[in-house]
Each structure stands twice: as structure tokens, then as C-alpha cells.
Amino acid sequence: xxxxxxxxxxxxxxxxAPGDDATxxxxxxxxxxxxxxxxxxxxxxxxxxxxxxxQFDFVCRAGICxxxxxxxxxxxxxxxxxxxxxxxxxFTLAPLPVFAVIGDLSVDTGRxxxxxxxxxxxxIHATTDADLDAVxxxxxxxxxxxxxxxxxxxxxxxxxxxxxxxxMRPDFVGxxxxxxxxxxxxxxxxxxxxxxxxxxxxxxxxxxxxxxLLGCHDVxxxxxxxxxxxxxxxxxxxxxxxx
Amino acid sequence: MRIFYTDVLVVGGGLAGLRAAVGARRRGHDxxxxxxxxxxxxxxAAAQGGMQASLANTTKGAGDNEDVHFEDTVRGSDxxxxxxxxxxxxxxxxxxxRELAAWGVPWNRxxxxxxxxxxxxxxxxxxxxxxxxxxxxxxxxxxxxxxRTCYVSDGTGHAMLYAVSDRAIAEGIPVHERKEAIALxxxxxxxxxxxxxxxVSGDLTAYLARATCIATGGFGRLYRSTTNAVINEGMGAAIxxxxxxxxxxxxxxxxxxxxxxxxxxILVTEGCRGDGGVLRDAAGHRFMPxxxxxxxxxxxxxxxxxxxxxxxRAGHGATSPFGQHLWxxxxxxxxxxxxxxxxxxxxxxxxxxxxxPARDWIAVRPAQHYSMGGIRTDxxxxxxxxxxxxxxxxxxxxxxxxxxxLGGNSVAETVVAGMIxxxxxxDLCESSDGDLTFSTALAAEFLSREExxxxxxxxxxxxxxxxxxxxxxxxxMTDNVGIFRRGDLLQDAVTELRAxxxxxxxxxxxxxxxxxxxxxxxxxxxxxxxxxSLCVTEGALARTESRGAHFREDYPRRDDATWLQRTxxxxxxxxxxxxxxxxxxxxVMSMExxxxxxxxxxxxxxxxxxxxRRAREVAALREAxxxxxxxxxxxxxxxxxxxxxxxxxxxxxxxxxxx
Numbered sequence: 001x002x003x004x005x006x007x008x009x010x011x012x013x014x015x016x017a018p019g020d021d022a023t024x025x026x027x028x029x030x031x032x033x034x035x036x037x038x039x040x041x042x043x044x045x046x047x048x049x050x051x052x053x054x055q056f057d058f059v060c061r062a063g064i065c066x067x068x069x070x071x072x073x074x075x076x077x078x079x080x081x082x083x084x085x086x087x088x089x090x091f092t093l094a095p096l097p098v099f100a101v102i103g104d105l106s107v108d109t110g111r112x113x114x115x116x117x118x119x120x121x122x123x124i125h126a127t128t129d130a131d132l133d134a135v136x137x138x139x140x141x142x143x144x145x146x147x148x149x150x151x152x153x154x155x156x157x158x159x160x161x162x163x164x165x166x167x168m169r170p171d172f173v174g175x176x177x178x179x180x181x182x183x184x185x186x187x188x189x190x191x192x193x194x195x196x197x198x199x200x201x202x203x204x205x206x207x208x209x210x211x212x213l214l215g216c217h218d219v220x221x222x223x224x225x226x227x228x229x230x231x232x233x234x235x236x237x238x239x240x241x242x243x
Numbered sequence: 244m245r246i247f248y249t250d251v252l253v254v255g256g257g258l259a260g261l262r263a264a265v266g267a268r269r270r271g272h273d274x275x276x277x278x279x280x281x282x283x284x285x286x287x288a289a290a291q292g293g294m295q296a297s298l299a300n301t302t303k304g305a306g307d308n309e310d311v312h313f314e315d316t317v318r319g320s321d322x323x324x325x326x327x328x329x330x331x332x333x334x335x336x337x338x339x340x341r342e343l344a345a346w347g348v349p350w351n352r353x354x355x356x357x358x359x360x361x362x363x364x365x366x367x368x369x370x371x372x373x374x375x376x377x378x379x380x381x382x383x384x385x386x387x388x389x390x391r392t393c394y395v396s397d398g399t400g401h402a403m404l405y406a407v408s409d410r411a412i413a414e415g416i417p418v419h420e421r422k423e424a425i426a427l428x429x430x431x432x433x434x435x436x437x438x439x440x441x442x443v444s445g446d447l448t449a450y451l452a453r454a455t456c457i458a459t460g461g462f463g464r465l466y467r468s469t470t471n472a473v474i475n476e477g478m479g480a481a482i483x484x485x486x487x488x489x490x491x492x493x494x495x496x497x498x499x500x501x502x503x504x505x506x507x508x509i510l511v512t513e514g515c516r517g518d519g520g521v522l523r524d525a526a527g528h529r530f531m532p533x534x535x536x537x538x539x540x541x542x543x544x545x546x547x548x549x550x551x552x553x554x555x556r557a558g559h560g561a562t563s564p565f566g567q568h569l570w571x572x573x574x575x576x577x578x579x580x581x582x583x584x585x586x587x588x589x590x591x592x593x594x595x596x597x598x599x600p601a602r603d604w605i606a607v608r609p610a611q612h613y614s615m616g617g618i619r620t621d622x623x624x625x626x627x628x629x630x631x632x633x634x635x636x637x638x639x640x641x642x643x644x645x646x647x648x649l650g651g652n653s654v655a656e657t658v659v660a661g662m663i664x665x666x667x668x669x670d671l672c673e674s675s676d677g678d679l680t681f682s683t684a685l686a687a688e689f690l691s692r693e694e695x696x697x698x699x700x701x702x703x704x705x706x707x708x709x710x711x712x713x714x715x716x717x718x719x720m721t722d723n724v725g726i727f728r729r730g731d732l733l734q735d736a737v738t739e740l741r742a743x744x745x746x747x748x749x750x751x752x753x754x755x756x757x758x759x760x761x762x763x764x765x766x767x768x769x770x771x772x773x774x775x776s777l778c779v780t781e782g783a784l785a786r787t788e789s790r791g792a793h794f795r796e797d798y799p800r801r802d803d804a805t806w807l808q809r810t811x812x813x814x815x816x817x818x819x820x821x822x823x824x825x826x827x828x829x830x831v832m833s834m835e836x837x838x839x840x841x842x843x844x845x846x847x848x849x850x851x852x853x854x855x856r857r858a859r860e861v862a863a864l865r866e867a868x869x870x871x872x873x874x875x876x877x878x879x880x881x882x883x884x885x886x887x888x889x890x891x892x893x894x895x896x897x898x899x900x901x902x
Contacts, residue, residue, distance in 0.1 A: 017756070020756075035564055035565075036507070038507075038595070047761060052710070052753055052762035053754040053761070055761060057280070058473055059280055059472045059474055060284075060286065060288065061473060061509070062509040062510070062591060062595075063594055064289055064398075064587060065283075065284045065285075065289070066283070067284045081590075081594040083594075102421075102759060103759045106759070109281060110281030110282075110284075110418075111420070113281065114412065114418070117409060118412060121413070122409050122412070123346070123347065123406075123409040123410055124345070124346055124406075130341060130344070130345030132338035132890075132891070132893075133893035133894065133895060134341075134896050135378065135896050135897065135898050136298075136340075136344045138376070138377030138378060139349075139350075139352050139377055141351065141352040141354045141377065141380075144349045144351060144352045144395075145349070145351070145396075147349040148349040148395055148398070148402065151395075152401070154283075154288075155281075155283055184347075187347060187349075189344075189345065189347060190347070
């Protein structure tokens with residue numbers, strides 16, 4: 001019995017190297033598909049056998065670290081958890097838009113995310129340090145779970161790449177930023193009030209810049225409920241704005 | 244010459260490095276973190292199941308305290324750990340969980356009343372007391388007497404990493420991303436910082452620092468089959484080794500996790516078994532009770548992994564196009580539990596296996612998972628051999644884990660060690676030893692040495708493929724230096740690793756770009772990874788006993804008489820072909836818990852001559868002070884509080900009082 005003939009894949013990759021002169025261009029790579037092949041496996045095979053200079057980012061290769069966001073046939077997604085089996089024999093890969101390109105499929109999400117975190121102060125604001133020897137303050141189990149729902153964001157940048165506003169407004173905090181404010185609003189350990197939240201996102205670079213296209217919600221690899229988080233946040237911020 | 248100065252240079256932006264950085268920053272020192280990737284991408288994020296700390300909030304945690312956690316950790320280590328460090332750790336872990344709670348980690352909480360759980364394949368009803376409602380809950384993990392593993396669903400590492408990373412941002416600590424330390428600057432006695440390569444521009448910069456802390460995680464990528472992220476190539480340990488002055492320890496102590504999905508090697512948490520999942524063979528038979536009737540699937544990781552491989556060898560594996568594997572069955576836990584507490588597992592199963600673990604069994608096989616060995620430090624985190632160099636987390640051999648780490652003790656170690664070592668680094672900076680005599684000549688010497696090494700790789704005109712040699716090394720390590728080890732296979736591996744090292748002096752790098760150049764990165768890391776592989780393999784070959792995760796088929800007994808020793812590896816001469824091995828004895832006479840039986844397999848360890856005497860001494864001390872409280876008794880047996888920063892010395896309160 002012979003194994004079935006593997007599919008021959010043609011992968012068009014948008015190549016660029018800022019600093020070098022060549023203009024960005026698609027380059028086609030052809031490889032045989034293997035069983036259970038992910039884009040992580042495919043891209044590493046291309047780099048090992050066809051072009052050792054190809055740039056891309058993977059860390060966990062398990063869908064949990066958020067390093068490998070890219071446009072897969074034009075749609076933002078995590079490459080590591082995309083099976084080639086779910087794509088045609090010919091498809092395109094391109095870097096996420098909005099973020100600075102480092103080279104080929106590698107983009108600088110880190111600097112963008114750090115700037116967003118600094119601007120929105122995405123940490124617990126408490127006036128006193130915890131007493132580490134004492135029994136921890138209680139929290140309702142359901143509340144802890146609700147906070148984790150929003151806390152699952154992996155800052156992959158897919159929501160930013162899928163966002164109409166982010167393409168037009170360089171300072172728009174995007175679903176990733178709005179979701180973080182929604183997360184800290186829920187958290188009683190953060191002493192900030194809605195007036196503080198309003199100062200951070202009560203404008204067109206924040207929650208009022210959202211055009212409700214909700215591409216973010218559709219592409220989020222972690223399936224976060226960004227639509228609801230943004231809607232509740234907007235309601236809260238509108239109420240604050242009317243005071 | 245590019246020079247950058249900072250008080251404290253932390254190499255690595257995972258949990259250990261971030262927490263140490265926050266500690267030093269809060270003491271008023273300038274801290275700079277280097278990270279290969281944005282810090283929230285670090286491998287800490289992959290820790291799923293939880294973090295051990297003896298809060299004793301739940302019914303199944305009742306009676307837990309530092310003593311029980313300490314004893315579990317020492318037994319788990321097969322008596323290979325440093326018991327003083329295990330004490331410091333068990334004492335600080337509850338404080339770490341509570342600090343993380345204050346920093347925003349949404350720990351799962353106790354719900355008062357009855358709840359259904361699965362234990363040993365059966366549904367059981369537990370009752371949680373009203374007193375505990377809303378406190379941090381815990382799940383069961385392998386090798387522990389109590390349910391002690393605090394968790395956030397199965398995204399514990401993620402939640403911890405985000406909280407600590409955001410705390411570092413709040414403290415204004417800069418992270419220099421996509422930077423790699425490729426050499427430590429030192430004068431043979433003191434570390435002065437590191438030569439750092441920008442992975443985007445290719446530029447080299449000398450970072451000078453009063454204290455340098457390596458927190459780069461483990462070296463799983465020496466192996467083909469590993470749960471580790473692709474960045475876990477052990478470069479922190481490698482650059483320490485290349486100083487010739489710093490020391491690596493117990494590099495042969497490598498952990499293999501029982502449940503990596505097959506064949507991708509991606510981890511599914513021990514929480515699957517802690518929450519009641521079982522292992523099955525091709526026939527659907529639950530086989531672990533046959534081998535380990537008491538602890539079954541929740542024996543220590545090294546034991547479960549060995550039993551699985553043993554069962555595969557006996558011909559009970561399920562067959563797939565990629566080879567043999569076994570099954571992890573969590574269907575009995577039910578959809579609601581999996582959707583709430585094992586959701587990452589569910590996503591991983593869907594994405595990589597195309598299955599729903601609430602209905603289907605998960606194909607698993609053990610894979611490399613954790614490096615117990617690393618840069619040898621003392622209890623304060625100071626590296627042996629170089630003043631001003633520190634290490635913490637998986638990169639270090641602080642020696643909390645000995646020859647086998649308990650599940651839930653690694654993320655716990657990252658933050659606990661970070662809390663302790665960060666303060667000791669600050670102490671150094673505030674002492675006279677903290678003064679750095681600034682030598683531009685020394686920095687220039689190291690810069691030009693590294694420029695020359697990279698230039699030789701780019702323009703050396705070699706013929707060998709870095710990728711091909713890397714692949715061969717990884718295959719060799721998985722095949723010959725894995726779960727079951729044997730003298731002849733290890734000797735073959737040493738011989739071939741030496742040959743690969745010679746070939747790796749003659750590499751061909753086709754991409755001539757100075758900046759972002761993945762081929763060049765593979766080339767220079769390969770040379771260093773081969774050195775680490777030799778440390779692992781030579782250490783494994785020399786250690787003619789079985790202890791914890793180091794199992795020699797030709798020497799199956801634990802031999803305390805000869806091998807109650809820590810392996811030390813150095814590389815004093817860059818031209819030498821293999822590491823220099825030396826040994827550091829563990830002092831039985833100062834152990835709080837003298838060597839004994841771990842609770843698995845035969846009681847056939849070869850005893851250390853001091854064991855019986857120390858056991859009598861400990862028993863007599865306990866008898867002589869029947870009225871002493873447990874803290875006073877403990878202090879008489881093995882004092883450790885003086886090694887902790889003063890702010891971490893207080894007793895831990897528990898809602899139910901002290902057990």
C-alpha cells in the first residue's frame with residue numbers, strides 16, 4: 001500500500017527588508033504538505049530548505065504567546081495554530097498591517113503594546129502595598145472568572161490589524177486596549193474610578209473612535225468577547241461623559 | 244564603541260527576570276531588562292496548570308503548611324535538592340501568590356458548599372467550608388500530599404506573566420526587546436555586564452552593569468521532542484559556561500513531561516490528571532494503577548514518564564503514522580469542567596489534533612520539558628565563580644528541584660526566586676562589592692572578540708549547514724539522552740557530539756546580511772548548544788546511578804553512598820573539547836529530611852553512611868522538644884530565615900489557623 005500523494009502547496013509570501021532597497025514583493029515557495037502540517041511547520045521547512053533568510057516570529061508554537069500573528073489569505077490569524085489542511089493549495093502570507101515591519105512576516109508588536117500599556121496604565125492602581133503575611137482579601141469566584149475572561153488577551157495584534165479605525169488613527173488604542181480597560185474596570189483591586197477611565201479612553205482615540213465594524217471580534221484567536229466588552233465600556237464612558 | 248550603562252542588567256524578560264527586576268527597581272536601582280522577544284511572549288506564559296503554595300484554603304488542602312510543601316519538594320527531588328533553598332521557597336511561596344493576587348492575577352477562588360470532583364476515576368462530592376469562600380483555591384498535582392496548586396483556569400503562567408510584566412511597566416523598567424546577550428564581560432573574578440547583539444540591526448553594544456542577572460529559562464531545544472518554546476535554547480547558561488569562571492550544575496537532570504500531545508510535543512497540563520484524567524493504552528486499559536498502585540497517574544513526573552515508556556516498550560502503544568503513543572482521557576471530567584478549567588487544553592486539542600477532549604481521548608507521549616540544572620548559584624542567587632553575576636528561575640541551579648521537579652513548583656520558583664534574588668542584587672549594589680571599576684579596555688576587548696566570532700561565521704567560507712547539524716544534535720539528544728539512559732548509548736552520544744562540535748567550527752552561513760539574519764543566529768547558537776549538550780551527556784554518562792529523572796538502565800539504583808553529589812561543569816579553556824566535571828557533596832548531617840524512600844518502586848537505594856546517624860539525630864531532637872511549636876523545631880533542625888530578605892521573613896497566616 002502506498003501513501004497518498006501529498007498536496008503540493010504554493011505559498012506566496014510578502015517579502016520585505018526595511019533598510020534594504022528592494023521594494024516589497026510576493027515570492028512563491030513550493031513545498032509538499034505533510035500530515036497535520038501547521039504554518040509553523042511549513043514556514044520552518046521553507047527556511048530550512050529553500051530560503052534561510054526568511055523572517056518570521058514564533059515562540060510557543062502552541063497558540064498561547066501571540067507572536068505569530070500574520071495575514072493568512074488577507075485575514076489576521078495565528079500562524080502556529082493554522083493547519084495548511086484548512087487552506088487551499090495556494091495561499092498568501094503577509095505581515096500584520098499597522099505595526100512596524102521588521103522584515104518579511106516579522107512585525108514589531110512589542111513596542112506598540114508597551115506604548116499602549118503605558119498610556120492606559122494597564123496595571124492595578126492601589127494606594128497601599130499588600131500585606132504578604134496576611135490571608136489574601138476575598139473575591140467572589142464568579143468575579144475572578146469574569147476578570148480572567150478579559151485577561152486571556154495575548155496581545156497578538158490581530159484585532160489591530162483587523163480594525164478600520166486603527167488603519168486611520170495611529171493613536172487608536174484598539175480592541176486590545178479597550179478590553180484592558182474593561183478588565184480593570186471589573187477588578188475591585190484597581191482603585192481607579194470611571195472618571196479615571198474616561199480620562200484614558202473617553203475620546204476618539206479610545207472607545208468613541210470605534211466604528212463598530214467589529215473585525216476585532218471576528219478575528220480574535222482567543223475568542224474574546226470584544227463586542228460585549230467594547231459595548232459595556234462605551235455605555236459606561238457615555239454615562240461618565242454626560243455627568 | 245557602543246556602551247550602555249545600567250545598575251542592574253537582567254537578561255531575560257520572563258517571570259523570574261521580571262520579578263527580580265521589580266525587586267531591584269523598588270530599592271531604587273536603575274534596571275534594564277534584555278529580552279529576545281516582547282516579554283509577554285516569554286515561555287512563562289506556557290505554564291498552564293498552576294503554582295504551588297501552601298495556603299490550605301480548600302478541604303483537600305486542610306492541614307497543609309510549609310513543612311508539608313518542603314517535604315514533598317525534597318522527596319520529589321529524590322533528595323538531590325538543597326534543603327535550605329527548599330525551605331526558603333516553601334516559606335515564600337504563599338507570599339508570592341498573595342503578592343500576585345494584589346497585582347491583579349485572577350486566581351480561581353473557593354466556592355463554599357458541595358461540589359462534584361473526579362478522583363481516581365470516580366465522581367466524589369467535596370464540601371468546602373463557608374470560612375474559605377472567596378479565598379484562593381487549589382487543585383491536585385502529582386507528587387503532593389495536599390491539593391496545593393493555585394491556578395487561573397489552565398492559563399496560570401499567562402495570567403502571572405501579564406500581571407508581573409505590567410507591574411514592571413508600572414515601575415518604569417525599560418525592556419530592550421529583540422536583544423540577545425552573546426557574551427558576559429568579566430575579568431575572571433567579577434562580571435561587568437554583557438555584550439549584546441541587536442537581533443534586528445545586528446549591532447553589538449557593551450552593556451556595563453554593577454550586577455547582571457541571568458533569567459533566560461531552560462534549554463529544552465537541545466532536544467527534538469520538547470514542550471519548550473523555540474527560544475528555549477539555553478543561551479544564558481551557555482554564555483555563563485563560556486566565561487570559564489561560572490559553573491553549571493546538574494545539567495544531566497532533565498525532566499520529561501508525561502503528557503505532550505503527539506507528535507507536536509505541545510504541553511497539556513498535569514492539571515488534566517490532577518483534576519481526575521487518566522492514562523490509557525491502545526486497548527483502552529488504564530495502566531498506571533498496575534505500576535504505581537498508590538499514586539497512579541499522580542506519581543511524580545519522572546515516574547509517570549518512565550512507566551509510560553515502559554508500557555510502550557511492552558507493546559501496548561496506540562499506532563499512528565508518526566509512531567506509538569498512549570492516550571490521556573479527560574472525557575470523564577465533563578464539558579463544563581473542561582470549558583471552565585481546561586480551556587487552553589481544549590483549544591490545543593482542537594487546533595493541533597482536531598479533537599474535542601470532552602468526547603475524544605488525547606494522543607500523548609512524554610517529551611523533554613524542564614531543565615533542573617543550570618547556572619550554579621548560592622541560596623541568594625549569586626553565581627559561583629563570578630562576583631556580580633546572578634541567576635534565577637529555570638536558568639539557575641539554585642537547586643530547589645534536585646533531580647526531579649514537582650509540577651507547579653516551576654512558575655512558583657520563578658516569582659519566589661525573583662522576590663529573593665532581586666533583593667540580594669539590591670544588597671550587592673548597596674555594598675562596597677557593588678562598585679564597578681569601569682574599564683573601557685575590557686569592554687572593547689570583549690566587543691572585538693565577539694565581532695570577530697560573528698565575522699568568522701559570516702565570512703569564514705565553511706561548508707557545514709547549521710540547520711542540518713542542529714537537527715542532528717536534537718535527534719541525538721532525544722534518542723540517546725532521554726528518559727532511559729545507558730552507558731553505551733551515552734558514550735555514542737558523547738562521541739558524536741564531539742564530532743558535531745568539530746564540524747560546527749566550519750559552518751556555512753549563506754545569508755550575508757549583518758542585521759536580522761536567522762541563519763547566522765542558528766549558527767552561533769548551535770556552537771553554544773553543542774557545549775550544553777556535552778555538559779548534559781557527559782554528566783549523564785559519569786553519573787552511574789539512577790536518581791529522579793536521571794534513569795540509568797545499567798545502574799537502576801539510587802546510590803547515596805557515591806552520588807549524593809551535585810555535578811559541576813565548567814569550560815575553563817575555550818579550546819577544550821568537553822566540559823570539566825567536578826562534584827559537590829550534599830551534606831547529609833545538615834539535612835532536615837535525611838534521605839529515605841520516595842514512595843515509588845523498590846526500596847533499594849544504596850544508603851549514605853551518614854543517613855542513619857542523621858535520622859537518629861533528627862528524631863532525638865524532635866523527642867527532646869515535644870512542646871516546641873513547629874517553627875521552633877524547624878529552626879533548630881535547619882535554620883534558613885536569615886537567608887531571606889527581612890521583608891519576607893514573617894510567618895504566613897492561614898484562614899484556618901496554623902496546622
